[in-house]
Amino acid sequence: MIHLNEVHKSFTVKDRKTRSSKCIDAVRGISLTVKPGEIYGLLGPNGAGKSTTLRMIASLMDPDSGSIEVCGQDTKQKPEAVRSCLGYLSTDMGVYTRFTPRELLRLFGEFQDVDPLVAERRGLHLLDKLQLSDFADVKMDGFSSGQKQKVSIARALLHDPKVVIFDEPTTGLDVLTAKTVLDLLRIMREEGRTVIVSTHVMPMVEDICDRVGIIFDGKLHGDAPPREILQSRRAKTLDEVFFQLAAESEGAN
């Protein structure tokens, strides 16, 4: 279970040219709930605030105001408890290339306090599902980006998390591998986990997401099943909805 209540987050950045500090409101009052057994899709253009939102859910960042609950725990008060029940993956996450996948997973099993034998078994099972078991004992410095991404996925799911947060899980993956990942997400839904993913890939959203939220300029627009969004917007595809929202936000500015 994930619950966000009026979450805000801003960053101060320096403008090199004007030499002044600028405040970027990355997330401006987002509230949403994701239930167990549900895949929630977070959509939005670049810089909309998707990753920031997901990082806050994963207790990697604290919201400036508002609150977030994951597995019944507040992310600000109990970040460790929150993290031990969630699996987090993002595109900008690397793997320790000096290790083999098996060594890496053993290590993260220790970090997550999983029994070594259980971690070994689960790790190999995940690698097998991701069609990477042939490479379990190969040093990762020669791995392709897709192979590394698969190892990252296994790493994120190793401790059997109730909540799964994937930030653009299919970026850089070929269609076959992307399908493997999507299948894995479906399995997790069937297992009753709470899943939230961010993506730019619209067909994927229509395919697997039970509900979607579209973020524009740090605000959530529409929080409903994909079909309902299409109907209410009288659009054929989510791309069309995107264009509409872009035009609206331009008009508002």
Added chain:
Amino acid sequence: MRGALLIAKKEFLELTKDRKTLFLVFVMPFLLYPAIFTMMAKLGKRSEDQNRNKASRIYLVDPSATLVPILKADPKQFELVAKPEGDLRQAIRDQKLELALEVAPEAGAALQKQETFQVTATVDESERASNIALKRLKGALEPQEKNWIQTRLKTLSASPQLAEPLKLEVKNAADTALEVGKAIGTMLPYLLMIMMYSGSMQHGIYATAGEKERQTLLSLMATRLPRIQIILGKLLYIFSIGVISALLNLVSLGLSISILGSDSTSSVQTMSAIANPMTLGLTFMIMVPLGLFFANFILLMGIQAKTTVEAGTAIMPGMFLVIFLGVFTMAPGVDKMAFLSYVPVVNVCLALRKLFSQQFSWLEYLVSFAMTVGLAGLMTLVSTRILNQEKALFKM
């Protein structure tokens, strides 16, 4: 604390997985010093042998043949050569011969008349071989000269002691172990500090800014481990690797000296000067907080940097500072400036310097120790405070 240990373990595991790094850390010191020492010993020995075994080539002008018998007495020491072509001085500089000796033509007559005669030796003082030739010449002439004096005194029927109103006997008061200890005491803290800092720096950058660069830090932070434990784990690693580097280098240095120099007695004294458990223990004890201080600085700079290059730029000046302070404290007279025992880092160098030169004072040592511990503790507080912020870890 378990989390910090896990992180430190991960860092060491990563280190061991890379053969090249492993080699550089653990094997290199044990190859480097023996290699340097063997080479130095070999080179020294070779030129020594060359000079010792070869007779000095001397061009002798001695019309009255006064000194000829002396120089011909020992062909192992002197070889009389013909006049070299061209300029004599140039020939000496070109090492075609080592020494030219010109005895005044009236030498024989002067000797008979009990007068002084002139002998001129031309050498190249910048050449070792020439100096050896001169020394040998003086050695050979001295007994002969004494002999002549005695003969002259006898003809005057005076006491042989007439020409020797005083006899100077020089006894060396210096204790070799102390001398060596002093030399080591000035060098050692400097060496240790540099080794410790550079060890921590190299691996510290890899484990901090390197993790950001390789985008692995986020995966650590996404685990259940508290952020502070990750920071402390990194600190523990950076600190240990510095201490380990310093220790390994030290052990290798000590072994090289003792094994390769075992044929001479001075090295035994050298060893006893270094390998005194009390001295070593006190040295190690004060290096520990210093290492922690260094590790904190490296961690602070390393985690806040986005790339390894940026981290290197921030951390390198610290190295220069360490080198500068080390060189500064090696200077003579510095150990007499009392206020320096209150300047951090410098006071550690000074305390160690005194420790090795048998001028040890517990008060000074304890002041330095307490100050360094305090400084390291303070620095740990500051760096964990600063780094335990979202800003430091997500710097953009």
